[in-house]
Amino acid sequence: MLDVLTGFVEELRAAGLEISITEAADAGRAVHEIDMSDRDALEVALGSTLVKSHAHWKVFKTVFEIYFARRHGAQIGAERTGSLEDDIRRELAGPVPSHAMSAGEYEPLTGTDGAIEALGELSEAELSDAALRALEADDEELVRLVASYAVSRYGGMQPGRPVGGVYYLYRTLRALQVEALEARLMEGELSRTSPSAGAIERRLARDAVKGRIERLRQAIESEIRRRLVADRGAKALAKSVRRPLITDVDVMHATAEELEEMRRVVRPLSRKLAVRLAKRHRHTRKGPLDFRATVRRSLSTGGVPVQPSFRAAKPAKPEIVVLADISGSVATFARFTLQLVHSVASHLRGVRSFVFVDGIDEVTKLIEGHEDVSDAVRRISTEADVMWVDGHSDYGHAFTVFLERWGECVGPKTTLMVLGDARNNYHASQSWVLAELSRRARAVYWLDPEPRAYWGTGDSIVAEYGAWCDAVVECRNLRQLEDFVGKLSEKGKVA
Amino acid sequence: MASSGSRDNVPAGPFEPGAAGGAAAGVAPAASRAAGGGRGNGSFGSAADVSRRLENTGYLPDDRISAVVYLASRLEKPVLVEGPAGTGKTELAKSVAVATGSRLIRLQCYEGLDESKALYEWNYRKQLLRIQAERVAEASSAQAVEVSWSSIEEDIFSEEFLLERPLLSAIRAGEPTVLLVDEVDRVELETEALLLEVLSEYQVSIPEIGTVRASSIPMVFLTSNGTRELSEALKRRCLYLYLDYPSPDRERRIVTAKVPGISMELAEQVARIVQTLRGMDLKKHPSISETLDWARTLVVLGIGFVDEASTSATLNVLLKYRSDLDKAAKELGLE
Numbered sequence: 001m002l003d004v005l006t007g008f009v010e011e012l013r014a015a016g017l018e019i020s021i022t023e024a025a026d027a028g029r030a031v032h033e034i035d036m037s038d039r040d041a042l043e044v045a046l047g048s049t050l051v052k053s054h055a056h057w058k059v060f061k062t063v064f065e066i067y068f069a070r071r072h073g074a075q076i077g078a079e080r081t082g083s084l085e086d087d088i089r090r091e092l093a094g095p096v097p098s099h100a101m102s103a104g105e106y107e108p109l110t111g112t113d114g115a116i117e118a119l120g121e122l123s124e125a126e127l128s129d130a131a132l133r134a135l136e137a138d139d140e141e142l143v144r145l146v147a148s149y150a151v152s153r154y155g156g157m158q159p160g161r162p163v164g165g166v167y168y169l170y171r172t173l174r175a176l177q178v179e180a181l182e183a184r185l186m187e188g189e190l191s192r193t194s195p196s197a198g199a200i201e202r203r204l205a206r207d208a209v210k211g212r213i214e215r216l217r218q219a220i221e222s223e224i225r226r227r228l229v230a231d232r233g234a235k236a237l238a239k240s241v242r243r244p245l246i247t248d249v250d251v252m253h254a255t256a257e258e259l260e261e262m263r264r265v266v267r268p269l270s271r272k273l274a275v276r277l278a279k280r281h282r283h284t285r286k287g288p289l290d291f292r293a294t295v296r297r298s299l300s301t302g303g304v305p306v307q308p309s310f311r312a313a314k315p316a317k318p319e320i321v322v323l324a325d326i327s328g329s330v331a332t333f334a335r336f337t338l339q340l341v342h343s344v345a346s347h348l349r350g351v352r353s354f355v356f357v358d359g360i361d362e363v364t365k366l367i368e369g370h371e372d373v374s375d376a377v378r379r380i381s382t383e384a385d386v387m388w389v390d391g392h393s394d395y396g397h398a399f400t401v402f403l404e405r406w407g408e409c410v411g412p413k414t415t416l417m418v419l420g421d422a423r424n425n426y427h428a429s430q431s432w433v434l435a436e437l438s439r440r441a442r443a444v445y446w447l448d449p450e451p452r453a454y455w456g457t458g459d460s461i462v463a464e465y466g467a468w469c470d471a472v473v474e475c476r477n478l479r480q481l482e483d484f485v486g487k488l489s490e491k492g493k494v495a
Numbered sequence: 496m497a498s499s500g501s502r503d504n505v506p507a508g509p510f511e512p513g514a515a516g517g518a519a520a521g522v523a524p525a526a527s528r529a530a531g532g533g534r535g536n537g538s539f540g541s542a543a544d545v546s547r548r549l550e551n552t553g554y555l556p557d558d559r560i561s562a563v564v565y566l567a568s569r570l571e572k573p574v575l576v577e578g579p580a581g582t583g584k585t586e587l588a589k590s591v592a593v594a595t596g597s598r599l600i601r602l603q604c605y606e607g608l609d610e611s612k613a614l615y616e617w618n619y620r621k622q623l624l625r626i627q628a629e630r631v632a633e634a635s636s637a638q639a640v641e642v643s644w645s646s647i648e649e650d651i652f653s654e655e656f657l658l659e660r661p662l663l664s665a666i667r668a669g670e671p672t673v674l675l676v677d678e679v680d681r682v683e684l685e686t687e688a689l690l691l692e693v694l695s696e697y698q699v700s701i702p703e704i705g706t707v708r709a710s711s712i713p714m715v716f717l718t719s720n721g722t723r724e725l726s727e728a729l730k731r732r733c734l735y736l737y738l739d740y741p742s743p744d745r746e747r748r749i750v751t752a753k754v755p756g757i758s759m760e761l762a763e764q765v766a767r768i769v770q771t772l773r774g775m776d777l778k779k780h781p782s783i784s785e786t787l788d789w790a791r792t793l794v795v796l797g798i799g800f801v802d803e804a805s806t807s808a809t810l811n812v813l814l815k816y817r818s819d820l821d822k823a824a825k826e827l828g829l830e
Binding site: 048 | 559563565574575723735768803826
């Protein structure tokens with residue numbers, strides 16, 4: 001068990017969690033306090049001692065699933081033996097819930113060897129029916145059983161392949177015809193509610209069905225993981241499914257799922273940032289010595305300046321102008337940045353936002369008019385007038401137009417932020433515009449969502465623009481972004 | 496309760512003023528910690544035991560909560576409870592106190608909290624009086640008693656002049672204690688350090704007296720709304736419990752238990768609707784207390800079944816932002 005635990009902690013560390021030696025030792029102690037055969041208790045024991053932030057829970061959960069895969073009867077942590085086939089048999093031979101047997105639906109499963117054969121006779125329609133019944137009863141055990149069978153039948157898993165299992169998951173889901181299943185489930189759910197059911201009832205039913213389908217998906221996923229572990233061992237699998245923490249994921253290369261998660265993370269992130277800034281304003285140091293007031297006050301103590309007086313410090317409230325490239329490749333990055341900047345707008349003197357592809361347009365009103373920033377940001381690409389010729393980034397043209405139309409909004413108090421990968425599609429760079437803006441502004445920062453190594457390759461001319469910027473900052477993930485916006489709104493300058 | 500017995504067993508501390516023996520179980524030497532016997536009577540037998548006893552107090556925990564509380568009591572570690580507002584973080588600590596028959600000592604955190612409010616403070620006025628009394632006695636008595644400075648110093652920095660603040664009193668309490676450090680994310684990062692000694696060693700160092708160790712180890716709960724990251728040092732010393740919104744089933748049980756006169760059907764419906772609302776992308780999701788408020792509202796209004804009309808009339812109990820109300824109404828099809 002100690003070995004398993006050490007490997008487990010190592011893997012969590014590799015996934016980006018910071019786990020101290022004390023915490024690992026605590027986990028070891030905690031494990032001794034619980035019934036080790038109780039998987040849920042084990043999860044709580046390890047989770048509460050090793051994971052100290054809710055944001056890390058997902059990573060923990062994945063690694064836990066791999067290292068302590070669910071199995072019937074077998075002892076956790078023990079080494080797996082036997083072929084995949086044996087595992088399936090053992091799995092299906094596991095205890096079947098008594099009420100299912102009494103209902104007569106799963107009788108064939110009770111025999112040890114009869115299990116897989118009995119299921120082997122199931123037609124596709126029958127399996128689909130079984131899945132439906134399991135979901136309708138909302139029985140965890142049955143859902144897992146169905147998932148297990150579906151994976152062995154449709155997953156087409158081949159031992160030894162170094163994959164994370166996503167492919168198997170989609171394969172199984174497609175073969176199970178999950179959409180059809182969902183529709184049937186929905187139908188059944190609605191038929192049970194009263195005919196007078198209103199919109200709310202329908203909505204509730206829909207959410208309930210979605211939740212169940214999601215649970216089936218998770219069951220299939222964890223079943224696939226379980227088998228992959230059996231095939232290749234926890235360590236190897238953990239490595240191939242290892243994902244960075246969401247704040248460390250490259251925005252440019254995030255999957256749809258990761259983007260959704262980021263969107264959820266950005267809001268608490270910006271709230272934290274706002275709280276931090278608010279606190280700072282209340283706690284700013286005193287300003288320079290107020291000589292006059294000090295002398296005045298010293299009169300009451302016979303001219304001895306016992307208590308010096310200070311001026312109130314002026315909090316630096318920078319004014320920020322954002323120019324964001326929202327062409328396809330960097331659009332999501334621009335969205336998160338705009339959202340983050342606008343969420344701390346109340347701590348700034350002002351924020352004006354412009355978006356461009358090859359044309360440029362101001363979107364400040366569009367963003368501020370909405371209560372929900374993320375909602376507004378989504379609408380920007382449709383409502384702002386950012387296309388000029390062909391819809392390929394043309395920084396040079398966008399900058400020129402910006403200088404012409406809004407040039408005077410950049411003054412000595414303005415911090416200018418440019419977001420983009422500086423991939424100019426070989427158009428003229430017009431970097432003199434940036435030089436001019438840089439002369440007027442307090443500071444100019446370029447945020448490039450590409451890894452530093454790619455800068456200057458292909459049509460990227462970030463170096464040419466960078467010459468006129470106070471700093472070019474690599475901003476690939478939310479963590480770097482938060483860091484930058486935090487520093488900027490605190491001081492008005494970075495570095 | 497056995498706890499009163501263990502309290503008497505604790506030998507008087509070396510700094511116990513002989514005359515003012517009222518304050519029992521003062522600065523206990525380390526040896527008595529073993530004699531005191533950990534958390535004594537209040538400790539739990541198993542996670543199931545935690546669930547049962549918490550349920551008796553009216554707090555309905557899920558398995559996670561019970562398991563973490565059990566672990567905390569076994570490992571003698573503080574629990575850091577984090578989660579959205581209104582999910583019963585503070586309530587958990589209170590209920591554990593009731594369930595174990597312990598005294599609840601609460602430290603409410605706020606910006607600007609310092610040592611003299613959290614740990615201890617010297618009672619300056621009393622110290623001054625003591626010094627003055629000494630002088631008066633000296634003047635009135637015929638023979639001048641030589642009172643050395645050091646004896647006065649020793650005298651005025653004794654326990655008699657110590658004002659206990661929550662952390663110290665939790666450490667010194669002879670009886671079983673639950674210490675609740677509420678909203679720890681409100682203090683500055685530097686102030687967190689005040690807590691560290693108490694949390695890891697269950698002791699407080701007072702330069703003038705020495706180290707005060709806990710005679711019985713209190714259960715400690717820290718709550719945080721997550722408005723900032725807590726320091727690694729603090730997190731490392733705690734078990735972590737994230738209190739999320741409850742599952743529909745648990746919420747239904749909570750509603751049934753806390754709202755008298757509600758029917759099972761209505762409670763079920765309330766729980767499901769709230770669950771759906773929490774699935775939406777809202778600024779502020781309804782908390783448990785808001786769910787309860789809503790359920791009470793429905794009961795008071797005599798609504799037995801929630802339909803579109805009654806929901807749109809009472810939705811403002813659950814949601815507090817205009818934009819959230821609009822969005823929820825749209826998604827639920829109330830328009």
